[in-house]
Amino acid sequence: MTRLERTGLLGRAGRLGTGIGWRPEIADAVERMPGIDWVEAVAENLCPGHLPESLLRLRERGVTVVPHGVSLGLGGADRPDQARLTALAERAEALGSPLVTEHIAFVRAGGPLTASPLLEAGHLLPVPRTRDALDVLCENVRIAQAALPVPLAVENIAALISWPGEEMTEGQFLYDLVDRTGVRLLIDVANLHTNHVNRGENPAKALDELPVEAIAYVHVAGGFERDGVWHDSHAHPVPRPVLDILADLASRVTPPGVLLERDDNFPEAGELEREVDAIRETLERATGGREAASSSPDGAGDTGGSGSAGDASASDPVPARQRVALAQAALLSALVAGTPLPEGFDRVRLGVQARALAAKRADVVAKVAPELPEILASDYRPAFLAYAQGHPMGGGYRRDALDFAEHLLLAGRPQDADARRALREWWLERSGPAPRSQRPAARLARVTRRVLLRH
Numbered sequence: 223m224t225r226l227e228r229t230g231l232l233g234r235a236g237r238l239g240t241g242i243g244w245r246p247e248i249a250d251a252v253e254r255m256p257g258i259d260w261v262e263a264v265a266e267n268l269c270p271g272h273l274p275e276s277l278l279r280l281r282e283r284g285v286t287v288v289p290h291g292v293s294l295g296l297g298g299a300d301r302p303d304q305a306r307l308t309a310l311a312e313r314a315e316a317l318g319s320p321l322v323t324e325h326i327a328f329v330r331a332g333g334p335l336t337a338s339p340l341l342e343a344g345h346l347l348p349v350p351r352t353r354d355a356l357d358v359l360c361e362n363v364r365i366a367q368a369a370l371p372v373p374l375a376v377e378n379i380a381a382l383i384s385w386p387g388e389e390m391t392e393g394q395f396l397y398d399l400v401d402r403t404g405v406r407l408l409i410d411v412a413n414l415h416t417n418h419v420n421r422g423e424n425p426a427k428a429l430d431e432l433p434v435e436a437i438a439y440v441h442v443a444g445g446f447e448r449d450g451v452w453h454d455s456h457a458h459p460v461p462r463p464v465l466d467i468l469a470d471l472a473s474r475v476t477p478p479g480v481l482l483e484r485d486d487n488f489p490e491a492g493e494l495e496r497e498v499d500a501i502r503e504t505l506e507r508a509t510g511g512r513e514a515a516s517s518s519p520d521g522a523g524d525t526g527g528s529g530s531a532g533d534a535s536a537s538d539p540v541p542a543r544q545r546v547a548l549a550q551a552a553l554l555s556a557l558v559a560g561t562p563l564p565e566g567f568d569r570v571r572l573g574v575q576a577r578a579l580a581a582k583r584a585d586v587v588a589k590v591a592p593e594l595p596e597i598l599a600s601d602y603r604p605a606f607l608a609y610a611q612g613h614p615m616g617g618g619y620r621r622d623a624l625d626f627a628e629h630l631l632l633a634g635r636p637q638d639a640d641a642r643r644a645l646r647e648w649w650l651e652r653s654g655p656a657p658r659s660q661r662p663a664a665r666l667a668r669v670t671r672r673v674l675l676r677h
Contacts, residue, residue: 238286238320238439238479240502242494248484249276250493255498258285261479262323265309266288281318289313291324296362296376297349298328299335299547301538307369314372321373321438323408324366326359326399331554333350335547337572341554342615344583344622350385350549351395354542359370361539365404373437375406379415380454382575385549388568392423393431400436407432410441411467412454412483418463420571421453425467429474439479442468442501451574457487461495465504472508480505486585531646558614582612583622591623598636605630624653 239259244252252261253345261280268274268289277287291310292304314322327346349355364479364520367374376399378392390398396407400447409432414425442465444458460482471477482498555561557576584606588595597601609629615622636642 230635231607238288238481238664239488240498241439241479241481241621242498243287243290243481243483243485244277244280244287244293245485245488246274246276247488248491248494249274250274250496254491255281255495257498257502260286260288260479260481262290262483263317265291265322266293268313268316270312273316277317286320287317288319289317289322291322294324294366295327295329295331296324296366297326297355297359298330298362299358299543299550300330300333302362302365302369304369307366311370315622316368319372321375321406321477323375323377323438325379326396327379328554331547331550333547334513336543336551338551338555339614340616341551341558342618343558343579344586344615344619346379347550347554347557347578348379348381348383348385350546351388351390351392353389354539354545356390356395356398356541357542358546360399361403363399363405367403367405368601373406373438375408377408377441377533377648378413380410380452381421382411382420382451382578383567383571384421391428391431392417393428397433400433406438406601408439408441409412409437409471409477410443410632411471412443412445412460412464414467414497415461415464416445416452416454419447419450426470429467429471434471437471437475437477439481440468440471440477441481451571453578455487456483459489459493460500460535465500468501469504469508472505476610477506477553555614558610560611567593576618580607583615583619585628586619587623590619591627591648593648594623594627596644597641598630599641601636605635624649 237259240257241260241262242252242255242258244261244263246267252258261277263277268277281287289310291306294306294310296302310322310324313319325346325348328343328349329346330340330342333340349359361373361377367551375490378396399405400407410423412422414428417423417428418425419571442460443454443456444460444464445452445454446458447453447454482494482501484494484497488494549564550562552564553567556563556567556572557579565574584603587606598605606626609626613625613629617625627645630636631642631646631649634642636645
């Protein structure tokens, strides 16, 4: 009997219901929105000791809050970072969440396993659907499960590129992952649509192969198509094909929860409400009004926590980690550092992915450091994209913003003296101790750096 058959993944009865992704920009609208049973918040944007007042008010009303991680990199070759796992666990406990979620993706590559510089993608990149990658992912999931106080669910991602030499379909890959670890699934139907357009994968076939009884909840989101490539933007209305995939999934199993994701280009509250209503209507039509009979994401037995070792050997797959590490480092280096393309990849599609990574990097840096586009005005984006071509990200977006500003200043830019002075002050304010010390020695150090940056 397989692990999937033994556990049944049936947990305690209950449902999440209909939800929406909580973001600070739409916090007020989410609080006023009728019929919202739960929300999901990006884990890395939360501080357990200083939770946003909006989330606290929602919790007081009985609205469930689920932390959604984006930086763990469970599909990467390295073992999950313990500090990141601890931070995710702290957020789950602070929010009283029934589960936490992350992605089946890698977000960094290089480092000791490859004896090369560690590179950050700043984005979720697909893992190859190979036995090596599955072995590594299963062990990383087990490590995460053991470190988390609540069950873990992992999300399928959208992809612009395909790995050569893949050995499994997405459905087979996810089935084996669940079978070996007991992990739950967060199925993003928008990502199934993206992979249909970009990689020719049939969403219905993926649903045929998925262990749908392992679904914790479902994501629904919008995007746009350009030159035959679908971009999973989370900044556009949900298209009909995505709702059709949701209907297909709901005709097979009633998902415990469904959530609308919107991360940018936020519309007025009425449009968000209409999108949530469209999701409800799709579910009602697909299920024929039947009551939920699927599992609760709070799980029971050994579907999460430290008892989730699974059937496979618990020994760390070191040789597989090394092979996966080399492959992922070669791909990421080609995407962000301009090194030669690995054999077997589509050159045109990799170019699309590289430009998308640089564009997202520029967008996130502009959010992390909004003063930069204010200081540089229309020069910000072209200057950052030019900088990104030869300067891979290695230390997160805040470090990236500082490095970009320093790069411009050392090159004597921007040309406008007032803008250059403002940029220098911004960089000095953030590159040293925080807050800036007024001690004579510290002030002298700032003056020295200021002089050096003039040359």
